[in-house]
Amino acid sequence: MAVPTSIYQTSTGQYTATGDMPTYQIRAPTTALPQGVVMAASPGSLHSPQQLAEEATRKRELRLMKNREAAKECRRRKKEYVKCLESRVAVLEVQNKKLIEELETLKDICSPKTD
């Protein structure tokens, strides 16, 4: 099943906002591990099925923990992006209102008098 890519996602995964608003490019390499993460022993030192199972479990827990953090960060960025869009909507609505008013004024000025 194909998962549709987000309409607000660039090819590199950053959120973008068009127009005057800032562009988010905050994807940074995550080098630091969360506290409490123990690095694996080198693969060559694993032998017994017991050790292999423990290694698999450890890898899974590490993956889940990283994904947990990634999901939090992803949601935070998305919220920020939505906020950004909302404030842009507000600005454009004000702009639009002003332009409509200006248009009405110009119409009044330019329309032939009918007395």
Next chain:
DNA sequence: TAACTATAACGTCAGTCAAG
């Protein structure tokens, strides 16, 4: 006050994509 509803935040899975 208990039962219900709406909403937000979360954790996990599965899929995509870019880099190596």
Next chain:
DNA sequence: CTTGACTGACGTTATAGTTA
């Protein structure tokens, strides 16, 4: 091809507001 980061989708949980 493999791997790691990212993110949509889904189910769960917590919390606040509403109603009988």
